[in-house]
Amino acid sequence: MKVQSNLELHEQSDLSKGGDSHAESDSNMKRVVVAAEEKIKEEIANNFDINSSLKAIRIVDVGCSYGTTTILAVQNIIEAIKSKYKLRGLEDQIPEFQVFFNDLQSNDFNTLFKILPPNREYFAAALPGTFYKPLLPKESLHVVHSSNSLNWLSEIPREVQESTSPAWNRGRIHYINARMEVMEAYAAQYAKDWETFLCARAHDVAVGGLMALLVPVVPDEVDLSSETLTGGDFLIFESCLIEMVMAGVINEEQVDSLNLGFYFSSPQELNGIVQKNGLFSIVSMEKLHSLHSSSVPLEKRTLILKAGLEGIFERHFASDEVVDEIFYRFSKKVVVSSIHLHPENNKMLVLFLLLKRKP
Numbered sequence: 001m002k003v004q005s006n007l008e009l010h011e012q013s014d015l016s017k018g019g020d021s022h023a024e025s026d027s028n029m030k031r032v033v034v035a036a037e038e039k040i041k042e043e044i045a046n047n048f049d050i051n052s053s054l055k056a057i058r059i060v061d062v063g064c065s066y067g068t069t070t071i072l073a074v075q076n077i078i079e080a081i082k083s084k085y086k087l088r089g090l091e092d093q094i095p096e097f098q099v100f101f102n103d104l105q106s107n108d109f110n111t112l113f114k115i116l117p118p119n120r121e122y123f124a125a126a127l128p129g130t131f132y133k134p135l136l137p138k139e140s141l142h143v144v145h146s147s148n149s150l151n152w153l154s155e156i157p158r159e160v161q162e163s164t165s166p167a168w169n170r171g172r173i174h175y176i177n178a179r180m181e182v183m184e185a186y187a188a189q190y191a192k193d194w195e196t197f198l199c200a201r202a203h204d205v206a207v208g209g210l211m212a213l214l215v216p217v218v219p220d221e222v223d224l225s226s227e228t229l230t231g232g233d234f235l236i237f238e239s240c241l242i243e244m245v246m247a248g249v250i251n252e253e254q255v256d257s258l259n260l261g262f263y264f265s266s267p268q269e270l271n272g273i274v275q276k277n278g279l280f281s282i283v284s285m286e287k288l289h290s291l292h293s294s295s296v297p298l299e300k301r302t303l304i305l306k307a308g309l310e311g312i313f314e315r316h317f318a319s320d321e322v323v324d325e326i327f328y329r330f331s332k333k334v335v336v337s338s339i340h341l342h343p344e345n346n347k348m349l350v351l352f353l354l355l356k357r358k359p
């Protein structure tokens, strides 16, 4: 059996079809960057090392997509660094800024370039390719940013796709409510991906350089299926697909072979992964609570989910009619789902991590 990598799936998805769904998803994601704004500014200003020999400060936003969120994130970092120079009375020594926008090659960089602020204070460039590999020459980066991207696995764990494996995820599309072996396979893939990510960034980032990462996580004791919006969404999609099997629209094997490549660790789990890697010190690790109560109108939920999942479904089912039906069924169910009717019960958090490249 050919095991399709998650990256391939994302690469082949046509995100530009998103239209309104992309705009809704962007404004939903932006809430995370807005909630972290003060924290990021404070932490970067406190921990960025001013070096008089620096001629240019290089920043990358990994997994940037093509919306306004990445522009805001980059602006916040630049403001924080400039404020540090100003505070030290070094205003006239502020280096030039070079900003790299990284995402998969399929990302709509042209749309992103069109919305870059005309009066921006930085040189902008696209950096296409996976963030699981080095992106720039050795030690040439000073700040890395990422929001809402580091829970995207590089590939679907092989075991969950193999019918002979105890972790075969038959009849399910995610590890939510699945057997323990499935969950363990996802967790192992996530740990491996983070290790790869940290090693790739250790190549790119100069000693003393910073990484400001915003990662969706869940507290240990949380039941993903009933206490998180995302868990609720995935289960609704699963039930839509099972109904479509019963209606003869798709077949059982198409559900068996579909697995969504997202993982949500606990803060402790992520802490352990970063410590074990050892290439970056953890300067700060904090849960962002201000997102808890905020929710988006329920009728927009389908559009938001479409931005991330439509391409994956299109690739998997190779039929626009099937994909339309999945989202139609989803839109009917989501408005009566208990977790979505009470988004204040959502226990998913965003973890803010500030890491510093060790010597």
Ligand SMILES: C[S@@+](CC[C@H](N)C(=O)[O-])C[C@H]1O[C@@H](n2cnc3c(N)ncnc32)[C@H](O)[C@@H]1O
Pocket: 007, 010, 026, 029, 030, 062, 063, 064, 065, 066, 067, 069, 070, 102, 103, 104, 107, 129, 130, 131, 132, 146, 147, 148, 149, 152, 154, 308
């Ligand atoms: C949910 S979006 C977040 C976009 C943006 N950072 C934000 O907060 O609005 C996740 C982005 O990560 C990108 N992505 C996923 N895996 C990636 C990888 N291995 N390398 C580069 N980008 C990746 C996706 O293409 C997508 O644009």
